[in-house]
Amino acid sequence: MKVVVTGAAGFIGANIVRGLNALGIVDVIAVDDLSDGPKYRNLLGARISDYFDKNEFYERFARGEFGRVEAVMHEGACSDTMEHDGRFMMETNYRCSKTLLDACMAQGTRLLYASSAATYGASETFREEPEFERPLNVYGYSKLLFDNVVRRMLPSAPHQVAGFRYFNVYGPREQHKGRMASVAYHHYQQFKANGQVRLFSEYRGYGPGQQERDFVFVDDLVAVKLWFLQHPEARGIFNLGTGRAQPFNDVALASVNAALSLRGEPTRPMADLVRDGLVEYIDFPQALVGKYQCHTQADLSRLRAVGCDHVFTDVSAGVDRYVRWLHASESDPTGSV
Numbered sequence: 001m002k003v004v005v006t007g008a009a010g011f012i013g014a015n016i017v018r019g020l021n022a023l024g025i026v027d028v029i030a031v032d033d034l035s036d037g038p039k040y041r042n043l044l045g046a047r048i049s050d051y052f053d054k055n056e057f058y059e060r061f062a063r064g065e066f067g068r069v070e071a072v073m074h075e076g077a078c079s080d081t082m083e084h085d086g087r088f089m090m091e092t093n094y095r096c097s098k099t100l101l102d103a104c105m106a107q108g109t110r111l112l113y114a115s116s117a118a119t120y121g122a123s124e125t126f127r128e129e130p131e132f133e134r135p136l137n138v139y140g141y142s143k144l145l146f147d148n149v150v151r152r153m154l155p156s157a158p159h160q161v162a163g164f165r166y167f168n169v170y171g172p173r174e175q176h177k178g179r180m181a182s183v184a185y186h187h188y189q190q191f192k193a194n195g196q197v198r199l200f201s202e203y204r205g206y207g208p209g210q211q212e213r214d215f216v217f218v219d220d221l222v223a224v225k226l227w228f229l230q231h232p233e234a235r236g237i238f239n240l241g242t243g244r245a246q247p248f249n250d251v252a253l254a255s256v257n258a259a260l261s262l263r264g265e266p267t268r269p270m271a272d273l274v275r276d277g278l279v280e281y282i283d284f285p286q287a288l289v290g291k292y293q294c295h296t297q298a299d300l301s302r303l304r305a306v307g308c309d310h311v312f313t314d315v316s317a318g319v320d321r322y323v324r325w326l327h328a329s330e331s332d333p334t335g336s337v
Helices: 011-022 037-043 054-062 086-107 138-156 175-180 183-194 218-229 248-262 270-275 301-305 315-330
Strands: 002-006 027-032 050-053 071-074 110-116 161-166 168-170 197-200 215-217 236-240 279-282
Touching: 002 011, 002 054, 011 027, 011 037, 011 071, 011 218, 027 054, 037 175, 050 054, 054 086, 071 086, 071 218, 086 110, 086 138, 086 161, 110 138, 110 218, 138 161, 138 236, 161 218, 168 183, 168 218, 168 315, 183 197, 183 248, 183 315, 197 248, 215 218, 215 315, 236 301, 248 270, 248 279, 248 315, 270 279
Parallel strands: 002 027, 002 071, 027 050, 071 110, 110 161, 161 236, 168 215, 197 279
Antiparallel strands: none
């Protein structure tokens, strides 16, 4: 089976490549933009059959130059929600995806692509229906616009098309994302540098550190995507979260206790971490007032309805695994852990 992964050197793409390898799929064409050269480390140890720059790949794929491709796992996108260049965002996230969709359907190739929970924006209901889609930025709009293209063509689509609205994903190989990396990553870096992690204090009726997200471990995301690869009859647009909102306090607790354990120190309850200054609450920033979601939680009804019954990892277990991976990767000079 030949599979293309776009964004293959990125956070989720690199983990998907390894997931494919674990299934015995090694004819993997990796596509990315390595202007940020150090991202290559995310592909160390992965088995790929070829690599193409994104500026070369899409036109060549549309011309059918890669022969029979079973599926494209489309992860390539601008995922910076703070990017305000709408022309760049629409070209990268919408037009590129639309061109790829057309090429896939013409060539008999299945398309499994990354959408985003940013399509919901200001909504308080996270269900894959238009009345709940209220993006707050051009990133969310670019993803929604492509989802709507997919919706219109699904009834007549000759091959599988499935989109996945990622919630708050965390896990290995996101270090290059900088400020857009997960809160779990930043908590680990804060604790390593300063011996404490910081959380927002009270906001909009949520107590200190009680604002919550649907945090999904990247290994679970990969497992769901591979389930769809193995079930070509499943198509549509699906939420990809755990279906359970957890507070930022849970992430801090798991991050700090994992770090303490690695030092050989006993773990502690949250009250002790706060008392001893290992967790600190800071005033909610004025710049985020009115622009901040206090709660997200994926509705998994549609995912379950097509038969995907994957059991998701909770924050306590997932963050512990992640912190241990981060610790191990620091002692690996190749970055290939």
